[in-house]
Amino acid sequence: MNHLPMPTFGPLAGVRVVFSGIEIAGPFAGQMFAEWGAEVIWIENVAWADTIRVQPNYPQLSRRNLHALSLNIFKDEGREAFLKLMETTDIFIEASKGPAFARRGITDEVLWEHNPKLVIAHLSGFGQYGTEEYTNLPAYNTIAQAFSGYLIQNGDVDQPMPAFPYTADYFSGMTATTAALAALHKVRETGKGESIDIAMYEVMLRMGQYFMMDYFNGGEICPRMTKGKDPYYAGCGLYKCADGYIVMELVGITQINECFKDIGLAHILGTPEVPEGTQLIHRVECPYGPLVEEKLDAWLATHTIADVQARFAELNIACAKVLTIPELEGNPQYVARESITQWQTMDGRTCKGRTSCRNLKTTRGKSGVACRHTAWIPPPF
Template sequence: KGPAFARRGITDEVLWQHNPKLVIAHLSGFGQYGTEEYTNLPAYNTIAQAFSGYLIQNGDVDQPMPAFPYTADYFSGLTATTAALAALHKVRETGKGESIDIAMYEVMLRMGQYFMMDYFNGGEMCPRMSKGKDPYYAGCGLYKCADGYIVMELVGITQIEECFKDIGLAHLLSTPEIPEGTQLIHRIECPYGPLVEEKLDAWLAAHTIAEVKERFAELNIACAKVLTVPELESNPQYVARESITQWQTMDGRTCKGPNIMPKFKNNPGQIWRGMPSHGMDTAAILKNIGYSENDIQELVSKGLAKVED
């Protein structure tokens, strides 16, 4: 919720009195200021998606739906992190701290801007996809093969030419509707868009994923199998890059999950311990910034801090 710390008297100015170089990142659903109707409302992932125009663009043609898992939470966390790091870099130059106001809905507004710009500057709103296919371009999106699903992007002059030969549409090349040099097939503006989809669906349904990947690799058409979660850790690319790893939890159990990304060459990241328990590091952090044992206990007694039992 909005200015939660300021309501308790902990304003930016109070904090800067103690440390003028402090970088403060406020993360809330609707921001630190605005209208009372929204600023103090609680918010979670789906709330931010709905209020930002991001949710209405996702889902199927018949119904919008939020993007999971918890997209707005993750994007907002990344935004807060990068903003704080940028501010810390600036503090080194100026010696002056910063306060950053991150509204989750504005993060998602930015993430969903691609199609919105057409509406804001021309009144055109992109339709939602149908069965996972790109709302604008034929040959782009989710498709079903004989033994599972792939995603593909039919983009490029030679890619379209060679693909059309395979699916029996070579006679449409170099026509007024699909002139020489065409790099994308618009499924709405091109009168042959529906036919391209029909022929492509039939061709893909008659071939296995392995066959499609092999042929598309020859044609330099971007595609990928839609992997199931159990397939991830045995995939050769995952194995080669150690994309899935394991570590020890604080109570001695083995935990498996995604490895650190991105990968730094000279100073690689590392998992140096498991996730701390609630309050495990509180006392150490507070002591490091000057709090005494009595100060910490006072915060705990007031319910303002949690330390490990």
């Protein structure tokens, strides 16, 4: 199958990616490839409709720059067409429940018979192998967070809370993208295809292991805090000013010294509890941890966000206003970097959303239109 008519742009121009999946995790991997200029074909399952299609606006972002093909991969004619497509595909990504493709006869070995250099990425909640109790289960964002120990670390003292929007889906999709690119690099050196097993819960296990390492290696369980505060360190997390919320990170010798002078704690500097050279104030281990929080809360409550940002900029203390969604578009940094853009959709509407990834200086990605339909994809289909 020849390459489809499409603009040439981005560092992945000439790479063909095919993915089979619905909703967020699998399609997000395809979306990232498409924004970097790869030719991406989305195989839509004729038996299970993509629930994202019913959303009013998100599909215009998540399905842009893609070609769409409805195909029953597991029926005779559909299987034949699918395997023919694999012959000219560089990367195939499938998101399903465990080894669903292998159970239906489409194993890695079958795919490599048609394309020995194919990179195959399997994305599922619990992986391609393990116990049947888990590998055959469906999984979504919250399932992966709960099973990985990520969810239990978030929330407050009253109850844990999932991280939204759909954190595990996006992390897993990005993991599929990076793993597939790494495999493609190796395949181009060796000429031998590769298969990747991505379990969403293991992705979140990796993302959430900062606090877990203390338990695995010392039995310490990190407590959840109230009001969005860092569970370990005072002066880090979410705080309320006179006119709204900020986040801040009180880290560094000079930063702590100058901040303590402002909030009335200069007298504890140089004490055995806060010796010279202190870079972080431990919330529990330092006896002054609760006092630091109390004084900081009181000081911030009497100052506006603008005043705090100006003062903290002088002290080189990292902080940011918690922006509302309506505030994003007019923020001068967003404007300067064109972080929000507009594009024409297939139905002629103008859609506004996140600009495509354009981090490369000389080879840019591109925002485009939502799915091209099957008519763009020539025979044998």
